[in-house]
Amino acid sequence: MMNPTEIADALDGIARATFDPATFGYAFAEATDNAEATVAKLKAGTTNKSDVPGGVLLNGKFHFAPALPGKATEMLDTLRASKRTAKAKPAILIATDGEMIAAEHPKSGETLHCAFLELGTQFAFFLPAAGKERYRAAEENPVDIKATGKLAKLYDALLKTNPEWARPERRHAMNLFMTRLIFCLFSEDVGVFKKDQFSQSVFSYSGNKGEHAREVLIDIFAAMNLPKDQRSALPAWTHGLEYVNGGLFADDIDAPAFNPVAFSYLREAADLKWEHINPDIFGSMIQSIADPKARAELGMHYTSVPNIMKVLGPLFLDDLDEALAKAWDKPSQLKILRERLSKIRVFDPACGSGNFLVVAYREMREREIRILKRLDDLEGNKHFAMFSSVSLNQFYGIELTDFAAETAKLALFIAEYQANARFADVFGRMPALLPLRDGGQIRCGNALRLDWDEVCPPPAGDEEVYIAGNPPFLGKARQEQQQKESMDLVFRGRMKTYRAFDLVAAWYFLAAQYIQGRNAEAALVATNSICQGASASTLWPEIFKFDIEIGFAHRSFKWRNNAAANAAVICVIVGIRNASANAKRLIDDDFEVRAANINSYLVDGPTVTVSACSKPINGLPEMTFGEMPRDGGHLILSQIEMETLTDAYPMTRVMIRKFLGSEEVVNGLNRYCLWIDERADPTSLDLANSIPLIKQRFKMVAENRLKSTNKSTSDFADRPHRFVERRSPETFTHAILIPSVTSERRPYLPVDRVSADVISSNLNQVLYDAPDWCIALIASRLHLVWIATVCGKLKSDFRYSNTLGWNTFPVPKFTDEQLDELSASARRILKTRYQHYPKTIAELYDPDKMPEDLRAVHRENDELLETMYIGRPFRNDTERLEKLFQLYAARVRQGAK
Incomplete structure (x- = not known):
C-alpha cells in the first residue's frame, strides 16, 4: 500500500513527463495506489466504462477525460454531466489538456484548478482517488479577529481613563462589564433585541463625547435585570428595553467612565456586523482583556475553530457524518440518528470560556437540521413535534474562574440563538429568545480536585460521553x-x-x-x-x-x-x-x-x-557525560583570566586546558580550566600551589565545597585542584562531543570532534576515542528524530541523553565496509565545516543560512545511512520513526529471550 508521500512522488513523476492523453488515465491509476491487475483491466477496456471520448473511469475512484487545448474546465462540466459518473460515483473527476488541470470532488463539490506541473504538489486533493481522505480543518472567520481588536482597544482605553478598574479587586467587575457589552452588541444585530436598540439608547443619551455614557450604561443594564413593570425608578427611555434576566445582569451594576477616545472605540465596535461573529469570539475576548499574568497562571487558552475541529472531528463528528451518509435514503435510520444526537453529552473539564462546548453544540445542531431537512424531503414535515432534540443541558464543563464560567454559559446561549435562527431559516419557526435560560452544565472549580463523575454523570444505557478540551x-x-x-x-x-x-x-x-x-x-x-x-x-x-x-x-x-x-x-x-x-x-x-x-x-x-539503559544495547561505543568540576567556578578561566595568568606565569600553560560546555561547542566560545594531572606529572600540584593566583583559587574551591550539603562534593574539599567527577580515560587521542541541550530549529544535532587536550564539561555527552562513523550517526536526520521523540525537550530545545537516546538508538548490523563509508562521510561533514571557518556551529546550522555545500554533505550522509536501514532513503520522519520503533521492539524482544 502506498503512503501519501509515495503518491505525491508518483503524481509528480507524471507531471514532469511529456503529457500523453492516451496514457494519462492509466498512469494516474497506478500513481493512486491501484493494483497492477486493476490497471491492466482498465487498459484492456474490460472495466473502463467511461462514456466520454478518451476517458478512463474506475468505479468509486476517478473519472478522467482528456481536454482540447484551453478546454479543461469545459471537459470537467462534461464529466459532471456524464451518466457513467452518476452511476460509478467516482471520488475524483479530472480533466486536463496537459497545461491545466480541472478537478472536482463530486461528493463535496470542492474544485481544483491548477497548472499540470502542480499535479504532485496538489497531491492531497487527489488522495480520495486512492481511498485516502484528506484531512481539512475549518476556516477562520476574519470578523472574529476584527472584533477582538476593536474590543481590546476599547478595553485599554477604558483602563487608561479608569486606572482603579485595573486593580485586582475590580478586575471581575471590568470583565463582567465587557461581557454585558458584548452580549448587547450581539443581541441587537441578530434580533434578540430590536434592531440597534442598545446602540441608539447609548448614543442618544451619552452626549457627543461620551461624557454621560457611564450613567446611561448603568441604567440600561439595570433595566435589563428588571421586568418592564418594575422600572418606575429608571428613566422612561429604558422602559422599552428587553428583560434579559438569566443571571447576566443580576450582580452589582456598574460601568467605567468614558472619554472621547473610548467612546469612539465603542462606536466602532457597535458598527461591526455582529451577526457574523461566532460564539467562540468570547474566548478571544477573554484573551484580549484578561490580565496576562493571571491568564498564564490559570492556563486560559483561546482555541480557534479550526483547531477545535481537529479534536471534535475525529472524536465523534466524523462518525456522525459517516452514519448520516449511510442513513441518507433511509428514514428509519435518520430518526435513530436524530435520537442518538439527543443522547450525546460533551464534557470539557478545562472549558475556559466554552469554545469547545460551543463548537460541539453548533455542529450537532447543524447535523440535526440536515437530518430533519432530509426527512422533510423524503416523507414531508411530520416527524418531529419538538423544536430540537439537542439541549444545552447535554454540555458540561469545569472552569477555574467564575468570569470564564459565566462567559461559557453566555457563549452557549449565543450558539443556541444562532442554531435556532438557522432552524427558522429552514423550517420557519423558533422558540422565544428572552428571558435567558440557564445554559450548559458549567461548574466553577478545580478540575483536578473535583469528582468528574459528579460533574458529568457517567453514561447510562445508550448514552455517549465525549471528553474534549485544551487543558x-x-x-x-x-x-x-x-x-x-x-x-x-x-x-x-x-x-x-x-x-x-x-x-x-x-x-x-x-x-x-x-x-x-x-x-x-x-x-x-x-x-x-x-x-x-x-x-x-x-x-x-x-x-x-x-x-x-x-x-x-x-x-x-x-x-x-x-x-x-x-x-x-x-x-x-x-x-x-x-x-x-x-x-x-x-x-x-x-x-x-x-x-x-x-x-x-x-x-x-x-x-x-523506550527506557533508559546504563549500557548501549545496540553495540555502539559507550557514551558518558563530561567532567564535572563542582568548584563554584574557581577552576574555570575566561580568555582574559587565562592570558593574565600565563603572561605572569608562563609555566602555567601546561596546567591549563581548553574547557568546552554545550554553549562553547555550539557558539565557538573560549573558556579554559585549571587541569592538574598528577597521574601524568607528579610535580604538577606542587608547581600549581607555588603560584599565588592559583593557590588562592584552590582555597576558594575548598571553601565552596565545604559549604555543600552533598557529601560527595564536601569530601573533595581536601583536593581542591581536582574536578570532583572525572570520566575521561587516563589516556585518549580524541573525543566526540554532543551538547546536552540544543535548539530545535537546527536541522541536525550539533556534534564536534576535539583533541585530547580539550576538557569537556558535564554539559556535553562524550565518546572517547570512538570511531568517526559515530559522528555520521549523530549528525543524521535519523538520529535527530529519535532523540526528539524518546528524550523529549527542555523548554523548546532538544535534550540529549546518553542513557535514553544513544544507548537505545536502533541500528542495523553494519558491515566493516559500511562503517568505513560512514566514517568517510563524517570526515566530509567535518571538512566542509572547516572550510567555512571561523563560522560556528550555531551559524553553520542556522536553518535559514546553512551553506549549501554543508547541506549537501548532510543529505549525502542521510541517504548513505538510511540506505543501510531499508535499501533507500526514508521519505519522511514518520517513516523513519516507524522503522526505528520496529527495530527497537525487535531488539527488546531479543534481549528478553
Whole structure:
C-alpha cells in the first residue's frame, strides 16, 4: 500500500513527463495506489466504462477525460454531466489538456484548478482517488479577529481613563462589564433585541463625547435585570428595553467612565456586523482583556475553530457524518440518528470560556437540521413535534474562574440563538429568545480536585460521553505550589514518578479513568512533550493499564489561534478510547493514514516504551557525560583570566586546558580550566600551589565545597585542584562531543570532534576515542528524530541523553565496509565545516543560512545511512520513526529471550 508521500512522488513523476492523453488515465491509476491487475483491466477496456471520448473511469475512484487545448474546465462540466459518473460515483473527476488541470470532488463539490506541473504538489486533493481522505480543518472567520481588536482597544482605553478598574479587586467587575457589552452588541444585530436598540439608547443619551455614557450604561443594564413593570425608578427611555434576566445582569451594576477616545472605540465596535461573529469570539475576548499574568497562571487558552475541529472531528463528528451518509435514503435510520444526537453529552473539564462546548453544540445542531431537512424531503414535515432534540443541558464543563464560567454559559446561549435562527431559516419557526435560560452544565472549580463523575454523570444505557478540551500547558518549572498539590492528588499512590510531567498529563489520566469501561471517549490537546521522553515512557503505560488505547492522534503541529499575539506552540492531539477493533487514525499535516497501532510516541508501531539503559544495547561505543568540576567556578578561566595568568606565569600553560560546555561547542566560545594531572606529572600540584593566583583559587574551591550539603562534593574539599567527577580515560587521542541541550530549529544535532587536550564539561555527552562513523550517526536526520521523540525537550530545545537516546538508538548490523563509508562521510561533514571557518556551529546550522555545500554533505550522509536501514532513503520522519520503533521492539524482544 502506498503512503501519501509515495503518491505525491508518483503524481509528480507524471507531471514532469511529456503529457500523453492516451496514457494519462492509466498512469494516474497506478500513481493512486491501484493494483497492477486493476490497471491492466482498465487498459484492456474490460472495466473502463467511461462514456466520454478518451476517458478512463474506475468505479468509486476517478473519472478522467482528456481536454482540447484551453478546454479543461469545459471537459470537467462534461464529466459532471456524464451518466457513467452518476452511476460509478467516482471520488475524483479530472480533466486536463496537459497545461491545466480541472478537478472536482463530486461528493463535496470542492474544485481544483491548477497548472499540470502542480499535479504532485496538489497531491492531497487527489488522495480520495486512492481511498485516502484528506484531512481539512475549518476556516477562520476574519470578523472574529476584527472584533477582538476593536474590543481590546476599547478595553485599554477604558483602563487608561479608569486606572482603579485595573486593580485586582475590580478586575471581575471590568470583565463582567465587557461581557454585558458584548452580549448587547450581539443581541441587537441578530434580533434578540430590536434592531440597534442598545446602540441608539447609548448614543442618544451619552452626549457627543461620551461624557454621560457611564450613567446611561448603568441604567440600561439595570433595566435589563428588571421586568418592564418594575422600572418606575429608571428613566422612561429604558422602559422599552428587553428583560434579559438569566443571571447576566443580576450582580452589582456598574460601568467605567468614558472619554472621547473610548467612546469612539465603542462606536466602532457597535458598527461591526455582529451577526457574523461566532460564539467562540468570547474566548478571544477573554484573551484580549484578561490580565496576562493571571491568564498564564490559570492556563486560559483561546482555541480557534479550526483547531477545535481537529479534536471534535475525529472524536465523534466524523462518525456522525459517516452514519448520516449511510442513513441518507433511509428514514428509519435518520430518526435513530436524530435520537442518538439527543443522547450525546460533551464534557470539557478545562472549558475556559466554552469554545469547545460551543463548537460541539453548533455542529450537532447543524447535523440535526440536515437530518430533519432530509426527512422533510423524503416523507414531508411530520416527524418531529419538538423544536430540537439537542439541549444545552447535554454540555458540561469545569472552569477555574467564575468570569470564564459565566462567559461559557453566555457563549452557549449565543450558539443556541444562532442554531435556532438557522432552524427558522429552514423550517420557519423558533422558540422565544428572552428571558435567558440557564445554559450548559458549567461548574466553577478545580478540575483536578473535583469528582468528574459528579460533574458529568457517567453514561447510562445508550448514552455517549465525549471528553474534549485544551487543558493548561504548564511544565514542572512553571507550576505553582497549588498546581503541584493538585498533581499529587491525581498521581500520588498511582505512579512513582510524575513530578516532571506537564500539568496537562493529569487531565489525560483522569480522562482515562472516566472513560474506562464506559461508552465514552476523550481527546485532549497537549504540548508534544506528552508523547516524548518521560511522559511517553511513564504516563502512557499507566493509562494503557486501564485497557485504554489511542484511537486517533494528530502528530506534532504548530498550534495557532485568532489572537493578535499569535505565538505558535508545538502541540499534539491524542484521542483515547476503550480497546476496540475499530480503525485507528494517525493524522500528520494535511493527510491521514489508518494505523495498525498507535503507540505512546504517536507512531504506527508496536506498543513499547523506550527506557533508559546504563549500557548501549545496540553495540555502539559507550557514551558518558563530561567532567564535572563542582568548584563554584574557581577552576574555570575566561580568555582574559587565562592570558593574565600565563603572561605572569608562563609555566602555567601546561596546567591549563581548553574547557568546552554545550554553549562553547555550539557558539565557538573560549573558556579554559585549571587541569592538574598528577597521574601524568607528579610535580604538577606542587608547581600549581607555588603560584599565588592559583593557590588562592584552590582555597576558594575548598571553601565552596565545604559549604555543600552533598557529601560527595564536601569530601573533595581536601583536593581542591581536582574536578570532583572525572570520566575521561587516563589516556585518549580524541573525543566526540554532543551538547546536552540544543535548539530545535537546527536541522541536525550539533556534534564536534576535539583533541585530547580539550576538557569537556558535564554539559556535553562524550565518546572517547570512538570511531568517526559515530559522528555520521549523530549528525543524521535519523538520529535527530529519535532523540526528539524518546528524550523529549527542555523548554523548546532538544535534550540529549546518553542513557535514553544513544544507548537505545536502533541500528542495523553494519558491515566493516559500511562503517568505513560512514566514517568517510563524517570526515566530509567535518571538512566542509572547516572550510567555512571561523563560522560556528550555531551559524553553520542556522536553518535559514546553512551553506549549501554543508547541506549537501548532510543529505549525502542521510541517504548513505538510511540506505543501510531499508535499501533507500526514508521519505519522511514518520517513516523513519516507524522503522526505528520496529527495530527497537525487535531488539527488546531479543534481549528478553
